[in-house]
Amino acid sequence: MFNTEYDVIVVGGGHAGGEAAAAAANMGAHTLLITMSLQNIAQMSCNPAMGGIAKGQIVREIDALGGYSGIVTDKTAIQFKMLNKSKGPAMWSPRAQSDRMRFAECWRTMLEQTDKLDFYQDMVNGLLFDQDTIIGVRTSLGIEIKAKTVIITAGTFLNGLIHIGDKTFGGGRAGERASTGITEDLVKKGFEAGRMKTGTPPRVDGRSLDFSKMIEQPGDENPEKFSYLPSTKPLIKQRSCYMSYTSKEVHELLRTGFDRSPMFNGRIKSIGPRYCPSIEDKIDRFAAKERHQIFVEPEGWDTVEIYVNGFSTSLPEDVQDKALRKVPGFEQVKFFRYGYAIEYDFFPPTQLKHTLETKRIKNLYFAGQINGTTGYEEAAAQGLMAGVNAVLNIKGKKPFILKRNEAYIGVLIDDLITKGTEEPYRMFTSRAEYRTLLRQDNADLRLTPLAFELGLASKERLNRVIEKQEKTDLFVKFLTETSVKPEEINPILEAKNTAPILQSMKLFKIAARPQLDFSDIRKLESVESFIEINEIDFEIIEQTEIHVKYAGYIEKEKNQADKLTRLENVSIPANFDYSKVKSLSIEARQKLTKIQPITISQASRISGVSPSDISVLLVYMGR
Template sequence: MSLFQDQYDVIVVGAGHAGCEAAAAAANMGCTTLLVTMNLQNIAQMSCNPAMGGIAKGQIVREIDALGGYSGIVSDKTAIQFKMLNVSKGPAMWSPRCQSDRMRFAEEWRLMLEQTPNLDFYQEMVSGIVTKNGKLIGIRTSLGIEIKGKSVVLTNGTFLNGLIHIGEKQFGGGRAGESASFGITEDLINLGFESGRMKTGTPPRVDGRSLDYSKMIEQPGDINPQKFSYSNVTSPLKEQRSCWMTYTSPEVHDLLREGFDRSPMFNGRIKSLGPRYCPSIEDKINRFADKDRHQLFVEPEGWNTVEVYVNGFSTSLPEDVQFKALRSVPGFENVKFFRPGYAIEYDYFPPTQLKHTLETKLVEGLYFAGQINGTTGYEEAASQGLMAGINAALKVKGEEPLILNRDEAYIGVLVDDLITKGTEEPYRMFTSRAEYRTLLRQDNADLRLTPKGYAIGLAKVDRLERVEEKLAKSEAFLQFFKDTSVKPDEANPILEEKGSSPMSQPDKMFKLFSRPQLELEDFVKFEKVKNYIDEFELDEEIVQQAEIQVKYSGYIEKEKLQADKLNRLEYVIIPDNFDFDKIKSISIEAKQKLNKIRPKTIAQASRISGVSPSDISVLLIYMGR
């Protein structure tokens, strides 16, 4: 008798953010799924800061939710604070973020996964993958057990040959207190995969009872907090916990510099690259020597725990140096450590070895998601896990894959960047990476993606009905603005108050409300608008959607035209067996990059670093264009 069924449709290795989303997606799409992890107590562990979302990352969480993933719901259920970032800028930049209760977050994920049909669990280290004649047939565990699967999704995080650094000390581990994973890297290299090393770091965790918050600046949540999930499963927070902010100083920097010769980053023991946009405190002091202070965000780890995360103080310096320097930070004079910060090195596999489905080019049925692809961040990992789980399930079912374009989702930008450009340092998503960010707003992720999630059997019918209602009401409200006139005597008092030039004759509301001085609160001062909202019971989400469509219609239409123009190149297919070497008129670098990445379309080829516009012109001629 076997411990397992004869063959699973999808096996997911690793239960971090990527693995959890992959397993949930595959199981919810009807596939028999096995989630294998080294420790079932650490499912969905927040290894770094206790927060979800942020600039561009919040958009990704909303996209995951819109498709039918779990991250948004779990975040809402376990949040202790919610903020909409960048509200002083245009709506393309608005980004939701929440502080999370670290223990509750992991607990909620596990409970939701345990309630997911078709999903089995197993605790053991996976030491390799099993192939036969170049085709994947399953995994092998450290006990020598082989488990058969039609597809495997690897989401190993920082565990592949993980090495932890604290000052002069180093020891194997995938996370503090947990062992590294061995065997998978070696198997993949033997199969012909290229691997590399990356590093990341984390700050000390401290005892909140030892801090003096009177010396810090309070950072409360929003007065009227929103939430991540578009579903009605969750509700906005009624109570919130504050975060706090303080600063380093020249004294702190001098104390830290005393340990630089003992830092693995400066003495050469760490050779791999860390995240550029989340540098360690020693890296910040070194790179920005002209700055005499840096912000530190003091983040509570939950509702009831006293543990605090010191965001901005990521370090691999010796623990005594960390402690001495942190005690010179205002509010930290009597700080007590729960655990010191550390850096960790781990194996990754350059993502140019993947297809847009996140399936590997070398081994059919094998998918990579998360930090194994060179990314950093919970949200980036979760979105890759979701897409890998979806596409593994679709492949098993014999259905067409789900590939999101760059004008459809931040997730599409993320995957396309990884596949076509690769990365030599931990990749993090920013709004600036998306050329169509006016289209990819956090407020419309459901309109963009829920129909796609429903079509593949992931998003449920109630979600689709909510989206259809939102769309219908938003469009009707927008048409009301276009059809309804407003007289000068109605508008001018408000225009005068806002410092906008008065009207001399009646005009349509659409034109009036497109003035930059007018905001949502001004719309509802007009009796006709207030009556319409009351009559059709429009909620704030729909009113805000209409406001954005009015005020930014020109920008939105312009981006749609640009996207349509470039998307035509997505339909110019490059044959799988196309010989780039036979084209004499393109550069040697272009030939090398095109042969390595094997783009599927002209549009994808145009985004590869080293392929010039003139190379694309030549390719178009060869494609008969």
């Protein structure tokens, strides 16, 4: 099996590893996925959900680029919600509860049906180098496997350490051993390594809960889906989630365990995710707050296992037990397993290029939590991009780098490479300065043409996108050119408490009014007739409505993005010596030397590099 050299070896079978292996194999590369457990491919280690604020946009982008995450989520979802619908479309974020067991099963099935992809179960505990180039890996059985490129997606397994109260033991996830050897080999090669921490809440028996004391949280009445492919369908039936609250009494009981908490007694020295804190961290940091939300999430269609979202903790098991029993509905709770914290190695991502190849070692790529991120979606996006760029590298082709105005994935990777991170990085809509352009509804329009060029999207898929764009343009043209008379539209306007018109007016201007939505416009016979004749579906109506109502904002962001593109075109020579540019501040020289930005635009986003430093560089580059 290992006599020949692989094009790509992917180390780790989580969300990053799955997308990396799928992308590489689908681009024609002979790929090997090595994982410590074939039974746990794409395991949902934490909450049984995909998407959410900004994360949902990433899943849509992965799907538009030919990744598997959106398809698997649609096939295994038990509930779907579009978050932030009360806000503008730039903030709308899809989220789905998943059947955790079926999710992993579906992922494995799809990977096994992918041509040119081999599997091997073993631990990689050594890396093979030829000077500053990686040439393969060594497993715990002493087997050496050669490859042209290697992608490491080790998640929380690198020297993983699990904490529950005053108990500590090695592990990459509950019930699974940690991975050793890789960090040590990389540090010997001069890489900087660090430690991060994340945590997970208890899993409990749903049969022991009283849901009548909780607030039901049903899915959307008309659920959508993640994948743009017609092969997946929206949910017909859904499972509800529930919500409860902690109280002062719960907080006091939790505080009794603080002296045995690894977070507070100094045993955990690494930093955890700021936006997903443990329950003990929440009651310590927000001491004045009398209660916190607890989301009660089923783990699947048939299982009774429940995920207690909002109660992430590493407190001793007896404290977890006493405190959770005081939460309404949990009085008779039975634990499947206690919450725990996990510490693991990561490598500051400023050591990477935008392709996710390491600067220090050629043909070696990092993706996922090894880069300091948190979340399935962020990991999957990095895996896909690493897989694509590894193959392009082998083929001697131009790398595939998404700009900040092209995708949330572009924002994610640029933030990591340019700014680095000292705490687990999570994507938010606020991190994207062009979020009106980067909506979840138009990811296919933005990215599927690029996926087609890479060989990750079929001609049929591209044709669907072209048809969507053409019909949207046609609908916008119709609204721009068609007038409506006062006697036709005024009854509708008056019913919506917006000013009537005194003379005929173009439909585009009427439809742009914030008081109206397109269900109001469709009451006009001319509009409904146009929709029927041209077979305009929901997606196209949504695209058109967003275009009409937000045309000014979209145009403004496009202009800003054009300015960004001009700076992106001003490249900086490789290994540029910033010490020679005496007009730069000392901090700028240090930061620029460390990060080695490839364009002026990237340089401008580095913390500590001022606008005056950028002006100096522009002059130096002849601009």
